[in-house]
Amino acid sequence: MKVKICGITNLEDALNAINAGADALGFVFYDKSPRYIEPFQARAIVEKLPPFVQTIGLFVNEPNIFINQVCINAKMQSAQVIDDDAYTDFNTLDTRYIKVLRAKSKEDILNTKDEYVLVDAFVDGFGGEGKRLALEWFKDIDCSKMILAGGLNENNLNELKGYGFYGIDVSSGVEASKGKKDKQKMINFIKAVNEI
Numbered sequence: 381m382k383v384k385i386c387g388i389t390n391l392e393d394a395l396n397a398i399n400a401g402a403d404a405l406g407f408v409f410y411d412k413s414p415r416y417i418e419p420f421q422a423r424a425i426v427e428k429l430p431p432f433v434q435t436i437g438l439f440v441n442e443p444n445i446f447i448n449q450v451c452i453n454a455k456m457q458s459a460q461v462i463d464d465d466a467y468t469d470f471n472t473l474d475t476r477y478i479k480v481l482r483a484k485s486k487e488d489i490l491n492t493k494d495e496y497v498l499v500d501a502f503v504d505g506f507g508g509e510g511k512r513l514a515l516e517w518f519k520d521i522d523c524s525k526m527i528l529a530g531g532l533n534e535n536n537l538n539e540l541k542g543y544g545f546y547g548i549d550v551s552s553g554v555e556a557s558k559g560k561k562d563k564q565k566m567i568n569f570i571k572a573v574n575e576i
C-alpha cells in the first residue's frame with residue numbers, strides 16, 4: 381500500500397518522512413490551511429529530495445491556470461484536487477491529478493467513476509482535521525484503485541486489514557502540532573502500514 385504524508389512545510393519533515401518510508405509527500409497550496417506553503421518554498425525543499433519520491437500539490441477550488449503554474453513553480457509531479465465548486469477543468473489540466481472525493485455517504489463512493497480517487501471525510505474546512513470515514517462504507521467495494529484519507533494514525537491502521545486500498549494519505553495523524561510533523565509518529569505509522 382502506497383503512503384503519502386501530506387502537509388510538509390520544511391525540509392527536516394520531508395527527509396524524516398522519506399526515511400520513515402513514505403512514497404509521496406504532499407504540499408498544501410491552499411492559503412487558509414495552517415499547513416500552507418508558498419510554492420517557491422516548496423520548490424526549495426523538492427530540489428533537495430532524493431530520487432523516486434513523488435511530490436503532490438494539494439489544491440482547493442482552483443482554476444487550471446493556478447494549478448498548472450504552481451505545479452511548475454513548486455516542481456510538483458501531480459496535483460491533488462478538491463473541486464467542489466467545479467473550478468478545475470480536468471480535461472485540459474497540464475499536470476497529472478488525483479481527484480478528491482469528500483464522501484458524505486456510501487452512495488458517494490459507489491457513484492464515483494474516477495479511478496485512483498482519494499476518498500476523504502467531508503469537513504467544512506476541506507481536510508486535514510483528523511475526521512474519519514466509516515470503513516463499513518467500503519465493504520464489498522473494490523478498493524484497489526482508491527486512496528483512503530481522513531483521521532488515520534498508527535493506532536487505527538490495523539482496521540484497514542482486508543480492504544486492499546491502493547494507498548493512504550495522512551496529515552494530522554503524524555503531526556507534533558499543525559504544520560510540524562513528528563518523526564517518531566511517521567516511523568510508527570509506516571511500520572504499522574507494513575504490518576497490515
Ligand SMILES: O=C(O)c1ccccc1N[C@@H]1O[C@H](COP(=O)(O)O)[C@@H](O)[C@H]1O
Nearest residue numbers: 386413506507508510529530531551552
Ligand atoms: O492538510 C490540510 O491542511 C488540508 C487543507 C485543506 C484540504 C485538505 C487538507 N489536507 C488533506 O486532508 C486529508 C486528511 O487529513 P488528516 O489525515 O485527517 O489530517 C488528507 O488528504 C490531507 O491531504
